[in-house]
Amino acid sequence: MSLYSQSADNKWTFGLDLASVKYSDADGANLGGSFISQTPRxxxxxxxxxxxxxxxxxxxxxxxxxxxxxxxxxxxxDFGTSQNNVVPYIFIGGSFIKAASLTPTLDFGAGNTFWFSDKYGLNIQMMYKYSQDKFASQKSHIMPSLGLVYSFKGRSLVPRLWNSNR
Incomplete structure (x- = not known):
């Protein structure tokens, strides 16, 4: 579950994801493994x-x-599509990862939320976490996630073309 895509009328969402961390094989060998489950997120x-x-x-x-x-x-x-049933987005941000020590990363990526009701949606996202080489405790890696989104107020979705009375 992931929290995504709202509008000015419906500002808050909550998400619960299945997520994982994937390092390159070379970096994983130095860090104790190339895959880490991050569920729940x-x-x-x-x-x-x-x-x-x-x-x-x-x-x-x-x-x-x-x-x-x-x-x-x-x-x-979200490219102005927050009221649609399908809401693609791009993002940029940062993280603090606590592993062997606390390490900052620069994060960027893309995702999409598929709203199947006014309150619930399915989100898929791919994040790249860039870690500077000066931090030995962390290496750059990807973090894919898949989950459900809950909209606290409900959303007023744009009707689908096939549901209109045209």
Whole structure:
């Protein structure tokens, strides 16, 4: 579940994701493994203005031999499609990852929310976390996620073309 896509009338969403961290094989060998499960991942988002939404997320490795907890903050842009049933977006932000030590990263990526009702949607997202080489405790990696989104007030969706009375 992920929290995404709101509008000026409906500002808040909550998300719960299945997420993972994937390092390159070479980096994974140095860090104790190339894959870390990050489930569950919790997110809270607020629509701000003009297609911009601020999102805060947290997830941690549970039952994995590697320690990895991430606190993420991103600004997402939805191309003015926040009232549609399909809402693609791009984003940029940053994270603090607590592994061997606390490491900052620069995050960017893209995603899409598929709203199947006024309150619930399905979100898919791909995030790249860039870590500077000076931080030995962390390497750059990707973090894909898939989850459900809950809209607190409900959304007024633009009707689908095939549901209109034209």
């Amino acid at each position: 919790f997110s809270l988002a607020k629509y701000m203005f003009s297609g911009i939404t601020f999102v805060g997320s947290v997830s941690t490795a549970i039952g994995d031999n590697q320690k990895y907890t991430t606190f993420d903050g991103i600004a997402r842009y």
